[in-house]
Amino acid sequence: MTNDLFLRASRREDVERTPVWMMRQAGRYLPEYRAIREQTDFLTLCKTPELAAEVSIQPVEIIGVDACIIFSDILVVPEAMGMELIVEEGRGGPRFPTAVRSRSEIDHLRLPDPNSELRFVMDALSLTRKELKGRVPLIGFSGSPWTLATYMVEGKGSKTFRHIKELIYAHPKDAHALLDKLAQAVGAYLGAQIEAGAQAIQIFDTWGGILPPDEFKEFSLGYIQQVIDLVPRQGAPVILFCKDCGHSLEAIAKSGADVVGLDWTIDIGRAREMIGSSVALQGNLDPTMLYTPPERIRQAVKTILGKFGKGPGHVFNLGHGILPDVPVEHAKAFVQAVKEESPIFHR
Amino acid sequence: MTNDLFLRASRREDVERTPVWMMRQAGRYLPEYRAIREQTDFLTLCKTPELAAEVSIQPVEIIGVDACIIFSDILVVPEAMGMELIVEEGRGGPRFPTAVRSRSEIDHLRLPDPNSELRFVMDALSLTRKELKGRVPLIGFSGSPWTLATYMVEGKGSKTFRHIKELIYAHPKDAHALLDKLAQAVGAYLGAQIEAGAQAIQIFDTWGGILPPDEFKEFSLGYIQQVIDLVPRQGAPVILFCKDCGHSLEAIAKSGADVVGLDWTIDIGRAREMIGSSVALQGNLDPTMLYTPPERIRQAVKTILGKFGKGPGHVFNLGHGILPDVPVEHAKAFVQAVKEESPIFHR
Numbered sequence: 001m002t003n004d005l006f007l008r009a010s011r012r013e014d015v016e017r018t019p020v021w022m023m024r025q026a027g028r029y030l031p032e033y034r035a036i037r038e039q040t041d042f043l044t045l046c047k048t049p050e051l052a053a054e055v056s057i058q059p060v061e062i063i064g065v066d067a068c069i070i071f072s073d074i075l076v077v078p079e080a081m082g083m084e085l086i087v088e089e090g091r092g093g094p095r096f097p098t099a100v101r102s103r104s105e106i107d108h109l110r111l112p113d114p115n116s117e118l119r120f121v122m123d124a125l126s127l128t129r130k131e132l133k134g135r136v137p138l139i140g141f142s143g144s145p146w147t148l149a150t151y152m153v154e155g156k157g158s159k160t161f162r163h164i165k166e167l168i169y170a171h172p173k174d175a176h177a178l179l180d181k182l183a184q185a186v187g188a189y190l191g192a193q194i195e196a197g198a199q200a201i202q203i204f205d206t207w208g209g210i211l212p213p214d215e216f217k218e219f220s221l222g223y224i225q226q227v228i229d230l231v232p233r234q235g236a237p238v239i240l241f242c243k244d245c246g247h248s249l250e251a252i253a254k255s256g257a258d259v260v261g262l263d264w265t266i267d268i269g270r271a272r273e274m275i276g277s278s279v280a281l282q283g284n285l286d287p288t289m290l291y292t293p294p295e296r297i298r299q300a301v302k303t304i305l306g307k308f309g310k311g312p313g314h315v316f317n318l319g320h321g322i323l324p325d326v327p328v329e330h331a332k333a334f335v336q337a338v339k340e341e342s343p344i345f346h347r
Numbered sequence: 348m349t350n351d352l353f354l355r356a357s358r359r360e361d362v363e364r365t366p367v368w369m370m371r372q373a374g375r376y377l378p379e380y381r382a383i384r385e386q387t388d389f390l391t392l393c394k395t396p397e398l399a400a401e402v403s404i405q406p407v408e409i410i411g412v413d414a415c416i417i418f419s420d421i422l423v424v425p426e427a428m429g430m431e432l433i434v435e436e437g438r439g440g441p442r443f444p445t446a447v448r449s450r451s452e453i454d455h456l457r458l459p460d461p462n463s464e465l466r467f468v469m470d471a472l473s474l475t476r477k478e479l480k481g482r483v484p485l486i487g488f489s490g491s492p493w494t495l496a497t498y499m500v501e502g503k504g505s506k507t508f509r510h511i512k513e514l515i516y517a518h519p520k521d522a523h524a525l526l527d528k529l530a531q532a533v534g535a536y537l538g539a540q541i542e543a544g545a546q547a548i549q550i551f552d553t554w555g556g557i558l559p560p561d562e563f564k565e566f567s568l569g570y571i572q573q574v575i576d577l578v579p580r581q582g583a584p585v586i587l588f589c590k591d592c593g594h595s596l597e598a599i600a601k602s603g604a605d606v607v608g609l610d611w612t613i614d615i616g617r618a619r620e621m622i623g624s625s626v627a628l629q630g631n632l633d634p635t636m637l638y639t640p641p642e643r644i645r646q647a648v649k650t651i652l653g654k655f656g657k658g659p660g661h662v663f664n665l666g667h668g669i670l671p672d673v674p675v676e677h678a679k680a681f682v683q684a685v686k687e688e689s690p691i692f693h694r
Contacts, residue, residue: 160670165635170643212633213614246594247612265594267560286559288512296517323507 001134006067010200010237010259012280012313018305018342019066020335021139023241024321025059026071029328032058042087046072052124053131060136062328064335067137067200070125070193074143074204077185078152080112092157099155101163103171106178111185114192121189122196129197139239140198142190144205145182145227146220149175161210168219175219183223187230194236202239202261203227209244216248221255228256239282243320253279264319269307280313285334287318290326294333301337310345348481353414357547357584357606359627359660365652365689366413367682368486370588371668372406373418376675379405389434393419399471400478407483409675411682414484414547417472417540421490421551424532425499427459439504446502448510450518453525458532461539468536469543476544486586487545489537491552492529492574493567496522508557515558515566522566530570534577541583549586549608550574556591563595568602575603586629590667600626611666616654627660632681634665637673641680648684657692 001007005019027033033055037045045051056071075094079085087094100106115122121140129138143151153164168175190201208220220242228238241261242252253260253275262271262283271281289300301316308314316338322331348354352366374380380402384392392398403418422441426432434441447453462469468487476485490498500511515522537548555567567589575585588608589599600607600622609618609630618628636647648663655661663685669678 160635162635162638162670162672165633166638169633169636169647170639209612212611213617244591244612247614264559265556265591267594270560286512286516288507288509289516291509291513292517300516323509325509 001137003066003136006315007137007199007237009312009315010239010280014312015346016343017346018314018316018338020316020338021065021067021069022059022063022318022322022331022334023069025063025065025069026055027322028324029322029326029331030058030062031328032062041089042073043085046076047120049120049123049127052120053128056124056128057131060132063331064339065136067139068128068132069139069141069202070121070128070198072121072124072141074141074148075151076118076121077112077142077182077189078148080114080117081109081181081185083109083152094151095156096152097155099163100152100178101167103174103177106174106181109178109181111181111188114189118189118192122192125193125196125198129199137199138197139200139202140190140193140196141202141204142186142193142227144203144208144220144242145179145186145223146211147205147207148182148186149178150207150210152178161207165210168215179219179223180226183226183230187227190227190231194232194234198236200237200239201231202241203257205240205242205245208242213247216245217251221248221251225255237280239315241282249274259315261317262319267307268304268314269309272308272313276308276313280315281308282315282317284317284319287320287323287326290318290322290330290334292330294330294337297330297334298337298341301334302341305338305342305345308345312346316342348484350413350483353662354484354546354584356659356662357586357627361659362693363690364693365661365663365685367663367685368412368414368416369406369410369665369669369678369681370416372410372412372416373402374669375671376669376673376678377405377409378675379409388436389420390432393423394467396467396470396474399467400475403471403475404478407479410678411686412483414486415475415479416486416488416549417468417475417545419468419471419488421488421495422498423465423468424459424489424529424536425495427461427464428456428528428532430456430499441498442503443499444502446510447499447525448514450521450524453521453528456525456528458528458535461536465536465539469539472540472543472545476546484546485544486547486549487537487540487543488549488551489533489540489574491550491555491567491589492526492533492570493558494552494554495529495533496525497554497557499525508554512557515562526566526570527573530573530577534574537574537578541579541581545583547584547586548578549588550604552587552589552592555589560594563589563592564598568595568598572602584627586662588629596621606662608664609666614654615651615661616656619655619660623655623660627662628655629662629664631664631666634667634670634673637665637669637677637681639677641677641684644677644681645684645688648681649688652685652689652692655692659693663689
């Protein structure tokens with residue numbers, strides 16, 4: 001591989017400089033991505049391996065990131081379990097017209113065979129891996145069981161998360177049945193992704209942060225651990241990103257993940273003191289910093305590099321996905337700043 | 348005063364049982380509140396002392412809470428500083444049609460005299476205090492300078508908070524000018540509230556949690572401390588509620604506040620270990636727990652009482668405002684459960 005900085009940093013091995021990539025880096029801020037989306041709706045793009053590979057590789061070529069994450073969506077898993085998924089442009093995010101709430105609806109969900117129902121993801125990974133020609137490592141991903149359950153039970157975006165909260169608080173056995181099924185589905189899905197060519201996998205727990213700490217451990221982290229235990233990794237590092245879960249950083253670090261992703265509300269220096277000797281850390285620039293001029297972005301990058309300090313085990317990233325209206329030049333300036341400012345921390 | 352449990356608990360004095368109230372307790376979940384709102388729009392209700400007093404006292408009489416918080420809105424302060432405020436029913440929250448973003452717009456904001464431009468709040472407090480007849484203490488409140496600035500700069504609700512983030516990251520001097528003016532305005536406003544009859548005051552930092560820890564301290568907590576230093580308290584305890592700011596709990600506890608409000612993502616037992624010997628704690632039931640049946644609510648109340656443990660310094664509350672579609676019977680069951688389950692923790 002030409003550039004394996006990301007894999008080495010994930011294993012806390014020595015690197016010449018800190019690797020950098022961006023969550024949601026294949027996305028709307030790129031004119032080249034928008035050009036493809038003008039011809040193709042979102043789900044068709046996810047399900048057409050040639051196009052998914054093309055947009056996945058765009059940020060490698062245009063922005064110069066050190067890792068390629070496959071273009072896909074976490075909600076293809078519930079769809080493969082039998083739920084109708086609707087993604088309409090500019091209509092407030094994806095939705096499931098028939099949410100899953102009762103025990104019989106939960107029992108009715110099927111465990112998908114990732115190599116048939118989710119074949120398009122595996123094909124996209126194989127093709128992307130081939131087309132990358134070893135330039136940078138390829139990352140596969142999935143939503144966490146809890147985060148998928150949240151979407152499946154709410155059916156659409158929510159402010160209060162009333163339905164999933166009622167499920168766990170008033171019907172915990174049903175919630176556990178759903179989460180147990182999801183852990184099996186996600187475990188098989190991530191295993192198949194590694195088979196298909198993913199060299200690392202990231203688990204996104206976008207909604208872990210809506211839970212109190214005890215419930216986070218019971219309904220989210222426990223099932224993530226189950227997934228991590230299930231996946232035959234074949235050496236692929238596992239990145240775990242739980243948004244707004246700083247309260248449980250120590251427990252997250254003991255999940256079996258190799259890399260813990262940090263949002264921007266955690267001080268990365270403090271996180272390193274707390275857990276950074278057992279896992280690598282990924283993060284954690286506030287994504288809105290990319291609205292500011294390049295020199296301000298560079299200053300913010302230096303601050304985070306300084307907070308992490310010398311030595312290996314840091315994968316630079318944003319603290320959440322890149323925002324769709326960020327100027328491309330700012331994304332480039334961010335990646336360039338990490339490349340230029342980080343070597344002194346690895347001497 | 349007939350029932351001063353709330354004030355004693357706020358000062359970490361001995362109590363016979365844990366006092367309880369709910370943020371947003373004068374609100375839409377109450378049919379009696381909705382009956383008044385059918386005749387009166389939101390801002391008129393805020394600005395009519397007789398009606399504001401009536402809805403403020405409703406939860407004391409209907410739900411049996413141990414404190415009365417004045418019915419008002421944090422955005423009356425920016426309005427009094429010269430901004431046009433629009434609150435339209437069911438149109439996605441309040442908004443300022445002309446947001447404040449440039450330095451000249453910031454400099455143009457005036458420092459209101461709370462006893463003239465915000466007279467209606469003072470009159471509502473005096474009237475409510477009189478009509479309470481000492482049944483329970485009366486709480487006044489304000490948004491924190493940072494939270495008010497967020498609304499003033501964004502102009503309306505936001506997912507990314509792009510404009511306020513650009514202001515602090517790219518134009519920090521302008522941000523400090525705005526926040527300094529707001530700290531003066533809020534300090535004078537809270538001082539006037541105590542003069543008018545408030546026996547405690549709560550500072551709501553609803554949006555502190557969108558900041559990284561360093562920026563939270565610089566742009567939010569620092570100005571809250573300025574407010575607390577400015578206010579002639581006359582013995583009134585200060586409650587500080589910073590939502591999603593668990594990362595800075597120790598710093599929040601050193602702000603000078605008497606009571607630290609906790610949202611539901613912090614373990615109250617852990618918070619007590621960390622800071623509970625210097626301040627009282629308020630919270631922290633997940634507001635969505637009130638969607639579940641009374642026996643489940645009671646179990647959750649017992650869990651939180653057990654986590655806090657024996658001894659004084661706990662004011663029970665939700666971890667955020669009560670939700671508008673909660674059944675009234677569940678709110679009553681919550682308050683009743685605290686009253687019945689807490690005495691054994693005070694023997």
